[in-house]
Amino acid sequence: xxEQDRYEQVKKKAEERAKELFKPLPKEIEEELEKESxxxxxxxLVRPDNKDE
Amino acid sequence: xxASHLATIGKYDKYRAQARExxxxxxxxxxxxxxxxxxxxxRELAAFKCWQVMPERKVDWNWLFSARYCTVYxxxxxxxxxxxxxxxxxxxxxxxxKGTEMxxxxxxxxxxxxxxxxxxFTISLLAYEVYxxxxxxxxxxxxxxxxxxxxxxxxxxxxxxxxxxKKGNPHYLVxxx
Numbered sequence: 001x002x003e004q005d006r007y008e009q010v011k012k013k014a015e016e017r018a019k020e021l022f023k024p025l026p027k028e029i030e031e032e033l034e035k036e037s038x039x040x041x042x043x044x045l046v047r048p049d050n051k052d053e
Numbered sequence: 054x055x056a057s058h059l060a061t062i063g064k065y066d067k068y069r070a071q072a073r074e075x076x077x078x079x080x081x082x083x084x085x086x087x088x089x090x091x092x093x094x095x096r097e098l099a100a101f102k103c104w105q106v107m108p109e110r111k112v113d114w115n116w117l118f119s120a121r122y123c124t125v126y127x128x129x130x131x132x133x134x135x136x137x138x139x140x141x142x143x144x145x146x147x148x149x150x151k152g153t154e155m156x157x158x159x160x161x162x163x164x165x166x167x168x169x170x171x172x173x174f175t176i177s178l179l180a181y182e183v184y185x186x187x188x189x190x191x192x193x194x195x196x197x198x199x200x201x202x203x204x205x206x207x208x209x210x211x212x213x214x215x216x217x218x219k220k221g222n223p224h225y226l227v228x229x230x
Contacts, residue, residue: 045147
């Protein structure tokens with residue numbers, strides 16, 4: 001598969017995925033996402049990589 | 054810096070730009086043309102300074118390290134979301150050591166009066182999934198998801214599985230791409 005083919009394939013898949021992701025969320029989940037302004041932590045960035053993954 | 058390292062940065066710059074472009078093109082109708090997706094550069098870091106003085110801010114992360122991070126990890130993905138001249142969200146992540154999984158390591162959004170606050174995570178998730186696909190990763194990880202409500206939601210509706218913390222690594226959600 002060429003890079004261009006992969007790009008087109010990813011683009012098409014993203015259209016479908018966006019439809020799933022941007023569906024209305026349950027109210028409690030919407031509230032959680034609106035309430036919290038952070039996710040994860042920069043500490044994740046400095047932990048050494050697991051070389052088996 | 055070695056030439057091969059520079060070449061990798063250049064190669065992955067293309068994927069980063071493509072992922073942001075695809076994500077922006079697939080925003081829902083109410084956000085398309087309203088929100089813009091970009092990387093993290095001087096402009097974003099300048100806008101971030103406004104966040105640092107907001108009392109509503111819950112963390113004291115300094116995003117200035119993001120430039121260095123993207124140099125150290127040339128395959129990392131950095132992203133920002135703008136509403137006009139307002140910086141709404143910043144996020145960073147990178148592939149795992151073998152490159153088989155893409156990690157969404159952390160996100161922060163405008164601490165106060167963020168329009169579309171609830172959408173910022175979803176927009177980032179889409180862009181990270183797209184980037185993961187472009188670089189050939191097979192899975193996407195959300196590192197340290199917020200809480201049980203969100204974990205339950207994404208495991209029951211989003212195709213994610215929960216992986217517990219082990220050997221000093223944090224817990225995460227993972228989904229096949």
